[in-house]
Structures are given as C-alpha cells and as structure tokens.
Amino acid sequence: MDLKQLDYFTAIVDEGSISAAAKKLHISQPPLSTQMKSLERELGAVLFERGLRSITLTDAGKLMYQRAKTILDMASVTKTEIDSLGRGLSGTLRLGMVSSAATAHIIGQFAEFRKLYPEVNFQIYEGNTYQMLDGLKTNQMDLALVRSPFPESGFVCHKYQEEHIVAAGIAGTLPQNAGIEEISGQPLILYRRWETLVRQIFESRNLRTTIVAVVDNAWSSLQMAKAGIGIAMLPESFVTDVSGMEMWRIEDERLRTRLTLVKRDDRYISNIAKIFFEKFEL
Structure with missing residues (x-):
C-alpha cells in the first residue's frame, strides 16, 4: 500500500466511478483498475462493488476511505511543515471547533495570531x-x-473560565428576573448533548417542559430562538452581545460548562500548534 494507491482510491470514491477518476487523474482506466485490484489483494478485502456506471463502497471500503483521507491529509501537512523548516513559522494549523466556540472574541484571537504569524493558515x-x-x-x-x-x-487540556448554560430568547419574552418556573413554561430548544441533563433538572423540581426542538449545532439553536420559535439553552459567552436577545440563568451547578483547548499527550505536534496552544487565551 502506498500514497499513490490511496490517492487513486479516494479519487474513485469522490468521482463515483473508475472511468471518471481516470479522466480526473489523466491516466487510462486499465492501470487504475489494476492498482485497485492490487490494493484489495493486499488488504484481503473488496473495497467496492463495480457497476456499469458507478461504484458502491463495501463496509471495508467505507472504513478505508476514511483512513485514506486522514493519511493523505497527514502526508500533505507533513510535507508542508518540512518545506517550511528554516523559513520561520508558516504552514497550516488544523483546528477542531465546537459550534458554540465561534464567538467574535475567539475569532478575534485567530486574527491576532495571524497578525503575529501571517504565513500561518487555518x-x-x-x-x-x-x-x-x-x-x-x-x-x-x-x-x-x-x-x-x-x-x-x-489529552493535555488548557482550560478556560467556567460559564453558565443560560436560557436565551427574544428580548421581552420573559420577565426581567425570570426563574426556572417561568422558563419551564416556555417552548424550549435544546442542544442535544445537554438534553438529558436539562430534562432531569426540570423533572427533579416537578416542572413541566415543552421541547419544540433538539439540535446538534449551537448556531441552529440561536437562529431558532431569534426567530421566536422558543427559548434556547446555550453557553453564556455564545449569546453575549447578540442583538435583540436576552439571557436568563437557571441556578443549578450542573448547568455549567467551559471551553477547553486540547491536544493529544502522546504525539508530536507542529511548532505552529505548540505556539497556538501556549498563546491562545480567553
């Protein structure tokens, strides 16, 4: 197995057929088919079923596609980092983010980092x-x-200040000093990860809840709340300074969260990642 075979395989999957991949790769179809058969023999598994006009991935093929993408990405990043050695801090920082981290303040931190290191991309x-x-x-x-x-x-964790998960809705939806009783009577929009916890908190106080939506994305929760669909449960920092919205805290210690910047504790990371990890602040 080599990088060329992985590149060929991902091209076939992305293009949907061997013939289309051959055109994209500027090679003829027979050698491409030969490479795939060789890869399948080495793995001892069929990666895709060949149809007249398209291919269908097997379970082994689906797993191989995910791994191939990761390996090719790592190879590309490694080459970029080696090429940049001796030329100052440059290259690409591969950063994962939960949706509720995309606040103006955090994006501003990215901008400040690029001012210091203009050759770094995200x-x-x-x-x-x-x-x-x-x-x-x-x-x-x-x-x-x-x-x-x-x-x-x-993981190695750089933890930031703990914050409340708040109820957020259109200004004027609830009284200024609304408590959990008033919030429980409203249609709620819950972030899926906290759905069970929120239900438990209201049930422990014998309060009824009306859940109108459960979502995976903080932005979706916020937009639904802004549209007047209901009251969203979101991290306080994510709602702060959003025009036309108000927040109400539910006094329960379980409704707290904190952003954390993490890296693995058992592998090399680039100088870019090391410096970002040390400099990033909230």
Whole structure:
C-alpha cells in the first residue's frame, strides 16, 4: 500500500466511478483498475462493488476511505511543515471547533495570531465535542476547542473560565428576573448533548417542559430562538452581545460548562500548534 494507491482510491470514491477518476487523474482506466485490484489483494478485502456506471463502497471500503483521507491529509501537512523548516513559522494549523466556540472574541484571537504569524493558515473542522476528540485521536487535526464535560484521559487540556448554560430568547419574552418556573413554561430548544441533563433538572423540581426542538449545532439553536420559535439553552459567552436577545440563568451547578483547548499527550505536534496552544487565551 502506498500514497499513490490511496490517492487513486479516494479519487474513485469522490468521482463515483473508475472511468471518471481516470479522466480526473489523466491516466487510462486499465492501470487504475489494476492498482485497485492490487490494493484489495493486499488488504484481503473488496473495497467496492463495480457497476456499469458507478461504484458502491463495501463496509471495508467505507472504513478505508476514511483512513485514506486522514493519511493523505497527514502526508500533505507533513510535507508542508518540512518545506517550511528554516523559513520561520508558516504552514497550516488544523483546528477542531465546537459550534458554540465561534464567538467574535475567539475569532478575534485567530486574527491576532495571524497578525503575529501571517504565513500561518487555518484548516477548521467543526462538529460536536466527541467528534473533535475523535479527530485528535485519528490525527486528523492538531488541536481542538471543545466543551466540558468530556473524558480528559490521553489529552493535555488548557482550560478556560467556567460559564453558565443560560436560557436565551427574544428580548421581552420573559420577565426581567425570570426563574426556572417561568422558563419551564416556555417552548424550549435544546442542544442535544445537554438534553438529558436539562430534562432531569426540570423533572427533579416537578416542572413541566415543552421541547419544540433538539439540535446538534449551537448556531441552529440561536437562529431558532431569534426567530421566536422558543427559548434556547446555550453557553453564556455564545449569546453575549447578540442583538435583540436576552439571557436568563437557571441556578443549578450542573448547568455549567467551559471551553477547553486540547491536544493529544502522546504525539508530536507542529511548532505552529505548540505556539497556538501556549498563546491562545480567553
């Protein structure tokens, strides 16, 4: 197995057929088919079923595609880093981020970093905390901005100030000093990760909840709340300074979270990632 075979395989998957991949790669179809058969023999598995006009990935093929993408990405980043040695800090920082980390303040930190190191570029991956941690484990990214709580074993964590998860809605939706009783009577928009916790908190106080949406993305929660669909449960820093919105705290110690910048504790990271990890502040 070599990088050329992996590049050929991902091209076939991306293009949907061997013939289309051959055109993109500027090679004839027979040698491309030969390379794939050789790869399958080495792996001892069929990677895709060949149809008249398209291919269908097997389970082994789906796994191979994910791994091939990661390996090719790592090879590209490694070459860039080696090429940049001796030319100052330059290259690409591969950073994972949860959606609720994309605040004006944090994006401003990226801008400040680029002012100091204008030859550094960002490759941003977005998803939930567990997807970002998986990305670190598979070397798809160098660092990740995630939210607590999460299993910290195997990671080095740069923790930032703890904050409340708040109820956020259109200004005037609730009384100024609204408490959990008033919030429980409103249609709620819940971030999926905290759905069970929020339900438990309201149920422990014998309060009824009306949940109108459960979402995976903080931006989706915020936009639905801004549209008047309901009250969203979000990290306080994510809602701060959003025009036309108000926040109400639910006094419960379980409704707290903190952003954490993490890296793996068992692998080399680039100088770019090391410096960003040390300099990034909230």
